[in-house]
Amino acid sequence: MIDLQDLTKVFPGTAAPAVDRLSLHIERGEIAVFVGPSGCGKTTTLKMINRLIEPTSGAIQIDGRSADSVPVHKLRRGIGYVIQQIGLFPHRTIRQNMATVPGLLKWDKARIAERVDELAELVALDPDMLDRYPAELSGGQRQRVGVARALAADPPVLLMDEPFGAVDPIVRAHLQDELLGLQKRLRKTIALVTHDIDEAIKLGDRVAILSEGGHLEQYGSPSDILRDPANAFVADFLGTDRGIKRLSLIPISALDIETGPVVDRSATHTEATAVARKYGTDWIAIRDQGNVDGWIRIADVPSDGPATVDAEPFQTRLTRESTLKEALDAIVSSHTSVAAVFDGPELVGMVTAEAVSREILR
Numbered sequence: 632m633i634d635l636q637d638l639t640k641v642f643p644g645t646a647a648p649a650v651d652r653l654s655l656h657i658e659r660g661e662i663a664v665f666v667g668p669s670g671c672g673k674t675t676t677l678k679m680i681n682r683l684i685e686p687t688s689g690a691i692q693i694d695g696r697s698a699d700s701v702p703v704h705k706l707r708r709g710i711g712y713v714i715q716q717i718g719l720f721p722h723r724t725i726r727q728n729m730a731t732v733p734g735l736l737k738w739d740k741a742r743i744a745e746r747v748d749e750l751a752e753l754v755a756l757d758p759d760m761l762d763r764y765p766a767e768l769s770g771g772q773r774q775r776v777g778v779a780r781a782l783a784a785d786p787p788v789l790l791m792d793e794p795f796g797a798v799d800p801i802v803r804a805h806l807q808d809e810l811l812g813l814q815k816r817l818r819k820t821i822a823l824v825t826h827d828i829d830e831a832i833k834l835g836d837r838v839a840i841l842s843e844g845g846h847l848e849q850y851g852s853p854s855d856i857l858r859d860p861a862n863a864f865v866a867d868f869l870g871t872d873r874g875i876k877r878l879s880l881i882p883i884s885a886l887d888i889e890t891g892p893v894v895d896r897s898a899t900h901t902e903a904t905a906v907a908r909k910y911g912t913d914w915i916a917i918r919d920q921g922n923v924d925g926w927i928r929i930a931d932v933p934s935d936g937p938a939t940v941d942a943e944p945f946q947t948r949l950t951r952e953s954t955l956k957e958a959l960d961a962i963v964s965s966h967t968s969v970a971a972v973f974d975g976p977e978l979v980g981m982v983t984a985e986a987v988s989r990e991i992l993r
């Protein structure tokens with residue numbers, strides 16, 4: 632959908648390029664995240680895509696057409712833009728801010744009003760806020776308005792420059808989840824800028840890692856980049872916990888899940904200890920009428936079997952969709968050193984630290 636070829640920008644009066652021969656494709660319906668240190672040319676790259684900045688050399692194609700073959704106003708109609716620092720118009724209400732592009736496109740009043748209501752719902756903004764001014768909203772609410780304004784004319788392409796830059800980590804995580812939810816429904820082609828590598832990993836179908844001077848160091852899926860950083864710059868930028876970061880991208884369903892030491896409540900002491908020995912554990916999980924309720928220590932199993940002992944519930948009940956990072960957390964914080972995986976009330980099996988480690992080394 633977006634194709635950059637040898638895109639270069641040298642600002643007048645500067646010697647070194649701000650963006651240097653940048654080439655990459657962004658597939659239709661994907662989120663590409665540009666990440667890198669301050670001043671590495673992220674904003675400049677976005678602004679070349681909607682021609683707020685003219686490239687010094689190189690080419691941009693959008694949906695198969697050269698960006699400079701289309702009149703600028705037509706080009707921008709198809710590209711929503713969330714600018715760095717949000718940039719709402721302070722003397723216009725939220726409603727007027729959201730209606731900016733439809734107004735420019737001369738939609739009639741009724742259609743604009745309807746669209747603004749739709750947008751408010753889309754970004755989960757209370758309709759009461761529509762007649763306030765930007766200064767009367769919280770940072771997170773303003774960010775939502777910025778996203779709504781960019782979506783107003785339903786453009787196929789969205790450029791988002793640090794859309795969640797100025798909010799605390801909890802609101803930020805919430806807005807990120809909302810964006811992913813929105814994207815599932817809207818399937819826009821999105822180029823998003825951040826300097827937060829965790830945000831890039833969470834949001835990006837593909838991530839472009841840039842260094843000073845607008846050099847593309849690596850472009851790939853978060854999982855590929857984390858597994859195989861192209862060079863020392865990328866490895867350093869990913870941080871020392873890149874193995875753990877990768878775990879957050881892999882679902883438990885990728886593993887072969889072991890059954891684990893499960894014993895029927897009616898089992899004898901001998902049967903119970905044999906199962907524990909087979910799995911090398913000092914505990915067993917207890918199955919009662921088909922469902923596994925919890926676990927007990929082998930040392931606590933009476934000589935006539937586990938029938939009468941109260942089982943300890945598993946602290947965390949994960950599902951196949953949970954991530955290996957969640958599994959690892961459950962493993963290190965549980966007495967049993969395993970993560971129990973459930974499908975509704977039914978135990979699917981258990982994940983061990985060895986299984987997680989095997990998957991990470993694969």
Ligand SMILES: Nc1ncnc2c1ncn2[C@@H]1O[C@H](COP(=O)(O)OP(=O)(O)OP(=O)(O)O)[C@@H](O)[C@H]1O
Pocket residue numbers: 642643645649668669670671672673674675676715826
């Ligand atoms: N209009 C301009 N004239 C001259 N130099 C500029 C201009 N705009 C940006 N630059 C320079 O180009 C480089 C890239 O700037 P850009 O705004 O693209 O960085 P960025 O990656 O978005 O940084 P940040 O994370 O801080 O927003 C910087 O060195 C900046 O000083």
Ligand SMILES: [Mg+2]
Pocket residue numbers: 673674675715792
């Ligand atoms: Mg910037």
